[in-house]
Amino acid sequence: MPAGLNRALLTVAGAVIAIVLAIAISSVAIIAAGASPLDAFAAFFDFGDSARAQSNGIAAFLNRAVPLFIAGLAVAVGFRMNLFNIGVEGQYRLAAIVAAYVGSTFTAPAPIQIAVIIIVAAATGGLYALIPAVMKVTRGVNEVIATIMLNYIAINLTSYLVRGPFAGERAAGQLTTTTPELPESAMFPNLNFVFDWFGQVAPTRGGGLQGFLLVAVVLGLIVWIVLERTRFGFDVKASGLNGPAALASGVNPKKMIIAAMVMSGGIAGLIGLPEILGDKGAFNSNFTAGLGFLGIAVALLGRNKPVGIAVAALLFAFLDRAQGSLQFAGVPSSVVTIIQAVIVLLVVIANEVTNRLALRIEERRAAQQLGRDNPVEVTV
Amino acid sequence: MTRVGKYHLTLIGVAALLLLMSLVRIITGQNDITSSGTFYAALLLAVPIGLAGLGGLWAERAGVVNIGLEGMMVLGTWFAGWAGYQWGPVAALVAGLLAGAIGGLIHAVATVTFGVDHIISGVAINLLGPGATRFLSEVLYKEGTPAASAGAGITTSPAISGSTWSPSLPVLSDGPDLLGKLESTHWFLLSDLAGILRGLTHNVNILVLLAVLLLPLTYFVLWHTAFGLRLRSAGENPWAAESLGVNVYLTKYIAVVVSGAFAGLGGVFLVFVSTKYVEGQTAGRGFIGLAAMIFGNWRPGGLAAGAALFGYADGLQLRDQKAVTSFFLFGAVLLLAYLVMRARSLLTAGPGAEPAARGARQYTLMAAAALGMVVLFWLWLTVDELPNEFVFITPHVLTLLVLLVASQRLRMPKADGVRYRRGEQH
Amino acid sequence: GGDSGGTTASEAPSSAGASSEAAKGPLKVGLAFDVGGRGDKSFNDAAYAGLEKAKTDLGAEIKELSPAADGSNRGDLLRQLADAGYNPIIGVGFAYGEDIKKAAEEYPDIQFAVVDSASNAPNVTGLLFAEEQGSYLAGVAAATKSKAGHVGFVGGVENDLIKKFQAGFEAGVKSVKADAKIDVKYLTPDGDFSGFKAPDKGKLAAEKMYQDGADIVYHASGDSGLGVFQAAAAAKKKAIGVDSDQRQTVKEADLQSVIMTSMLKRVDVGVFEFIKAIQGGAKGGTDTVYDLKVDGVGLATTGGEIDDIKDKLDAAKQDIVDGKITVPAKP
Amino acid sequence: MSADTLATAKPAVELEGITKRFPGVVANHDIRITVEPGTVHAIVGENGAGKSTLMKILYGMQKPDEGTIKVNGEEVSFRSPSDAIAVGIGMVHQHFMLADNLTVLENIVLGAEPTRAGLLDTGAARTRIAKLAETHGLRVDPDRLVEDLGVGDRQRVEILKVLYRGARILILDEPTAVLVPQEVEELFQNLRELKADGLTVIFISHKLDEVLDIADAITVIRRGTTVAAMPRAEVTSARQLAELMVGSELPTPETRESTVTDRMAFQVAHLTVEAGGRLLLDDVSFDIHEGEILGIAGVEGNGQSELIEAIMGIRAAHGVITLGEQDVSSWPTLRRREAGIGYIPEDRHRQGLLLEASLWENRILGHQTRKPARKGIWIDRRASRSDTERIVKEYDVRTPGVDTLALALSGGNQQKLIVGREMSSEPKFLIAAHPTRGVDVGAQAAIWDHLRAARAAGLAVLLISADLDELIGLSDTIRVIFRGRLVATLDPSDVTPERLGGYMTGAIAGTEET
C-alpha cells in the first residue's frame, strides 16, 4: 500500500522473473553443449553425499559470499554518489598485503591483533583510494581512468612488496612467494559451532566457516545505518541523485568525494582479510584476484543497497560453489559465468521495467490528487 | 583560437617533443628511445588500444557509456580465432567484427531500449564475454574435436590459416632500407626521425593500416557527415535531436553496434598478431582504450595520442627496461622548460598584475616544479635499473601524470551516460 | 632450491608391478588442474596424459577438475574429490601447495600429490621437477649453437618457478661461453598471469633480442612463447620451447622449423609414476624429484637440430647426474 | 505567395476531437481548434491545461488517442516529428531544444542536413541561413557554439531551425517566457513579418497582454478542453480572457502597506565575481531591511545566477556579505543556511529537488543539520515525515503521500513543496529566484501570499524574477542588474514594465553609481 512497499514488491517480482529467464537462457547453452540442463541444475544443489561434504559445501558457499559482499559494499558506497570506484581491485590487493605484513610483525592478544590488522587494511585501502579522490578534486581527473591505472600500479606494487620488502620465510620447495606467517592470534576464530547447533558435522574446509562472516554482517549493518540513517548518508544520497542540488543545500562536493572514496577504499581494504585471517594466514602470490570487478557486478545487482548486495553476493557465491559439482555432472563449468552475466543483465532490465511501472502507479495517484479541488486558504 | 593557430601549435609541440627525445637519447645513450623497433612495437601495442578507444568514442559521442569494450573485444578475439582457422584471415576479420558488434547490440538493447544504467550493462558484458568464450572453447575445442586435432586447446584456437599481407614502404624501409641505414648512424635528430619513420612504415600489418585509417575516417564521419552530426547530437541533446525528426534510438543503436564492432576489430588485431586466439590475450585493453579515449577528450586525434603514449611507453619497457629511466631525465627537462616559460611570463607581465592569492599559488606551483625537477634529475643520475615491477607500470604512471596536467580541459558529451526515453522530457 | 632433501624418482618406492594385492577395490584417481585447465597444450595436458595412462595401464577410474578463472576454489575442488571418494588426489601446479597441505590434514587417509611444490604433510607427495637442470642443457645447446655468443630468455611471469628456468639456462650458457651475452625479459610481474597469455608481448620482447644480435631465445612463457617463435621465424633465427616438445605441439609448419629443441618437463611421467606407486601401496611424506637422472627433464630432439652436439649435451648431463655440476635454481 | 495561401482559404490546421490520456490524467479531451492560414493564433490556458501536449501531438511527438488532424485541408497522421516537418509544420519548444556543444549552424541543420557527395555541405547551409536571417531579421553567427549564446539569440536559433525546414506553420510554445519586453517586441516584429509572408503562427503564452498584442484569434483551454475560441476583436480585456482560463477571479500581486523596518537584515558590499578573466559581477552592493522585499530585475544572464550563488557561498566572490550583524563572506554554504538564509532556486529541478527521492527526503535537503531533520548524527525520519505532512497541508501540495517520489509531482506542486520547505526553517533572509515560474495561477497566488505573510513577519527577501508584474507587485524596491552591475534603483509604485525593460536592456542608461 505505501509507495515504498509497492516498489519493493514489484522489484522482487521482477527479479524472480529475470532469474527464471536467465535459467531458461542458460539451459539453451547447456543443451547446445550436449549436456542436460536438469543435471546441471541438480549440480547447483548437489552439495555432496556425506554430511561432511555438505557442510564443506555450505562453508565454501558462505566463505565465497563474504568477500563478494564486502566488495559489493565497497563499490556501492562510491556508486551511490555516482563515483565509479573501479579501483576496488587494486585497493583490496594493496591493503591485504600491507595488513598481512603489519600483522606479522608483532604478536598481541587475538582481539587486539585482529583489530590492528583490520584497521591497517581499512586505512591502506582508504589511503590508496584517496589518490584518485584527490586527483579528481584538485585536478578534475576522471576517477574511472585514474582507478583503472591505479589498479595496474597496485598489482605491480604488491608483487614487488611480496617478493621484496615484505617477503617472508618459505618452506623448502614452496614456490609461492609470501609474506611472513601471521601469529596464531591473528587467525579469526571460525563459526563451526553453528553447525553443531543444527546437529550437523562441522566443515573442515580450510578451517571451516570463516568467522569474518560476522565482521561482514556488522559491516553491512554499519554501512546500511550510515547510508540510510545518518546525515552523512543523506549527503551521499543527495550528491548522487543531484549534485547541484546537494551543493546548494550546503553539501561540500569535494569533501563528499573524498569521504565517499575513502570510505569505499576503506571497505575495499577488508575484502582480502577473510582469506588471510580465516584461511591462508599470509598474503601470497596466489591471493585471489578479481573480486573488485565481481564486486561491481554484485553491487549493481544489489542496487547499491546492503540488503540487495547481500542477496546478490549469496547468489553469486551459490553459483560459484557449483563449479566442481558441474564438472562432476559433465557440464562445462564456465556456464556459471554465463548465468551470472545473464542474471545481472536481466535483473537490471527487470528493475528498469518494474521501476517504471511503480512510477506510473505513483504518478497516477499523484494525478488523482490534482483533481482534488479544495484550495487551502492562506491567511495573511 | 583559430584553427590555424591550433594546427601550428600542434606542429610546434610535436617538433619540440622530437627534439627533446633526440636530446635525451644522445645524453642517455639509450637508442631505443627513438629506434624503429620501439616505434614498431608502439604501433603494434597502440592499435588495439586505439581501436577500443574508437569504439568508446562512437558510443560515447552518441551518449552511451561503453565500459563493456573489454568484453566485446574478448568476443572479437574468440570468433576471429574460430573463423580464422577454418576459413582464413578475411573470415576472421568478419567474424571478429560481427562478434564485437553483437556484444554492442546487447549493450544497445539494454541501455537504449530498456534504459538500463550504462555501467551495469557494460559490467555484465565484461562478465559475459570471457564466460561465453570459455564455454565455447570447452564445447568446441575439447579433445577429440576436429579443432583440437588442428591444434586447438581450451585456451587457444588453431592458428589462422593463410597469411596476412604486411607491406613496407619500398626503398626507404625495405630493400635498400635507407631509413634503416640512416637510423643506425645514430646522428642527432636525423637518425631519430629515420627510426621513427621506419618503425611506422616497416612490415606494417594490413590491419594496422586499416586501424590508422579508421581514425580520420571516424573524424570525417562524425564531424563532416549528416549522420555524424545526428550521432553527436544524440550524445549532446537527444531531446533536441528527436524534436527535429532524428531517430535517436536508431542512431544510438548504430553507434553502439559500431562501437562493439571496433572493439571486436581490436580483438581481431590481437589475433592477427599472435596468429591465433589465446584466452586472456586482451589483458584489460578495453579498459585502457576507454581511458585513452577520455584522455583524448572524446576526440579521435586525442585518443590516438593517448593510445600512442601508452603503446610507446609499453613498447619501450618491453624492449629495454633501462631506457625507462630516461623518462626521469625527460620529466626533468620538461619541468625545466615549464619553469623557464613561467619565469619569462612573470618577468614580462611585471609585478602586481595579478591578484595576490593567485600569485602565491603560482609561486608554490613553481617551487613544486623546481623541486620535482631536482628529484627527477637526481633519480636519473642515481637509479641505474628499476625493479621490473616499476618498469611494467611506466605507461600507467605516464597516463596519470599527463592527466594530472591536462585533465581540466576535458569535456565529455553532455548527455553521455544519460538515460534517454523517446517522448520524455528531461 | 626446492629439490634438496627429497628422494629422486629412481629411489621412490615403485613396487607396483609386484604387489597387485595391495590394491583394494578400484583405484579412483582425482586430479585438479591449475588455472587454465585441461586443454592448455602444455603443463595441464601433460598431467592429464599421465592420468589417462593410469586409466589405460592401471585400470584406474579418473576424474579431473578445473578451477575457477580466479583460482579461488582450488581447495574446494580437492575436498570435493576427497568427499567423492577419490584417492589419490593430485594438484597440478605450485599454487596448490598450501591447499594440498590443508586438505591433507583434513583427510589424513587420502594420499595427495602436488606438482611443483614440496611435500608438506605425511600424506603428501611432492612431485618436483629439476627445471633448472633441463634449462641448463638448453643453455648448453643454445651457447654451443649460437654463432653470435648472444642468446635470450623470455619469461612469462616473474615468479620463482620461471626463475628456475632462467637460472639454469644462464648457468648452462655460461658453462660453454663465459662471456656470452644473455638478454632476459619478463612480461608481467608475479600475480599477474597475463604474461603467459600475451603472444604479442612475447614477440616484441624476443624481437628486440634478435635485433640486438641474439640468435637463440629460450622461452618459459606459456602461450606467449608463440610470439617468441614468430619473432624467431621473422628474424630467421632459432628459439627453444618449453614443457612439452613444442616442435610437435605447435602445428604451424613455419614455426616448427625455428624450434631448435624444447626443454621437456615430464609431468606426465611424474603423475603416472605417482599413481602407480600409490597403487603399489606407497605412502607420501616425501618429495619425488624428476631430474635429469630419471629423465624427468630433458631436451627434445625432434627435428634433429641438436643431434650434432649430442656428445656435449650428454657430457653435461652426466656431470649433473654425477653431481660434478650443481645447477643453481635461483638467478 | 500570401495571396496564393489566402486564395485556397482552407484552414491551415484543423484539430477535431483530439483526446490524449496519460496514466491517470486526461491531458486533452475533445479539443477542437481551427487555425486560419496567415494568422497568428494564440492558445492560452493555465499550467497543465494541456497546451504543450496538444502542440506535441500536432508536431508528431505524441500520438493522440482519438481525433483527427487536418493540415491545409488534408487529413494527416504523424508517426514522428519528421512527418510533421514534411507537411510544413515547425515547433519551437517551451524549453530550449539546443545542443550546447554544437555550433548554431549544426543545431539549425540537424535532421535536415544538406549534403554533397555524402559530406555535410556547410557552405550551402551557411548561405541558406544567412538568407533566412536576412529576410526575417534574425541575426546570429552560424559558427558560434550555442553554449556561448544568450537567451535571445537562442530563441532566434530556435526560430531559424523551424524556418530552415521550410515550415509554413510555426508553433511557438511560450517563446516569451525568458525574454524581456524589448526582446518580446523584436520577436513580435519577426512574427508579423512571417505572417505577412503568409506563414501561420500558433502562439502559446501565459502572458495575456502579449497575446492581445499579437494574436488574430484566440483559443482558451481549461483542464484539457477548449472552453472558448474567438477572434481577437471580440476580446475586450485581458481580465476577461484570464477568467475564462481559470474559471474564477484572478489574483494579482499587489503590495499592501509597507512593512519595511529600520533593522538591517542583509547587506552585500562590493561583491565581485570573476571567471575566465571576465567580470560576471562587478562591485555589487545593496542592503535589505527586515520586512523588505528587494526585487532584482534583469535580462537572464546578466549576473543574477552569479549573485545568488555568491550569496549562497556556492561560487567564489570578493566582497562582504553581512547577515544581521555577522560577516558571512567566508562561510561555507551550509553555515550560511544554518544562520538563516533560505533559498528558492531558479531551477527547481537542478538545484531544488532530488527528483528520485521521496518528498520527506526533499524536505531534509538543505536542512540536514537542523531540526526537525536532525537528531545528533542521525536523520530524524519520523519528525521529517510529519513536518513534510504539515507542509503538504499548509501549502496545498497535491500528492498521495510524503513517500511519493518528487518526480511524480507536477511542477507547481514541486514548487510549493520547495517554498514550504524554505519557509519552515524560519529564515531571516530569503532568496526567491523565479518563485512562481511555470506555476499556475492558483499556486502562484498562494506562493505570493506566503511571501507576503513572511515579509509581514519581518523576513527580508531578495526577489529575482523574469515576471515583471510579479516584481513590481511584490517588491518594496527594485534594482536593475545589467552586465553584472546594478544600474538603477526604482520605486515599484511608479514604474511601468516598459521602463523597467528599458533599464534591463541598457536602452535607458543607468541612473546610479554603485
Ligand SMILES: Nc1ncnc2c1ncn2[C@@H]1O[C@H](COP(=O)(O)OP(=O)(O)OP(=O)(O)O)[C@@H](O)[C@H]1O
Ligand atoms: N508524458 C506525459 N506523461 C504523463 N502525463 C503527462 C505527460 N505530459 C503531460 N502530462 C500531463 O498532461 C497535463 C497537460 O500537460 P501540458 O504539458 O500539456 O500542460 P501545459 O498546458 O503545456 O502546461 P504549462 O503551461 O505548464 O506548459 C499535465 O497535467 C501533465 O501532468
Ligand SMILES: Nc1ncnc2c1ncn2[C@@H]1O[C@H](COP(=O)(O)OP(=O)(O)OP(=O)(O)O)[C@@H](O)[C@H]1O
Ligand atoms: N514524459 C513524461 N512522463 C511522465 N510524466 C510526465 C512527463 N512529462 C510530464 N509528466 C508529468 O507531468 C506533470 C508535470 O506537468 P507540467 O508539464 O504541467 O509541469 P510543469 O509546470 O511544466 O513543470 P516544469 O515547469 O517544472 O517543467 C507531472 O505530473 C509529471 O509527472
Ligand SMILES: [Mg+2]
Ligand atoms: Mg506547456
Ligand SMILES: [Mg+2]
Ligand atoms: Mg510546463
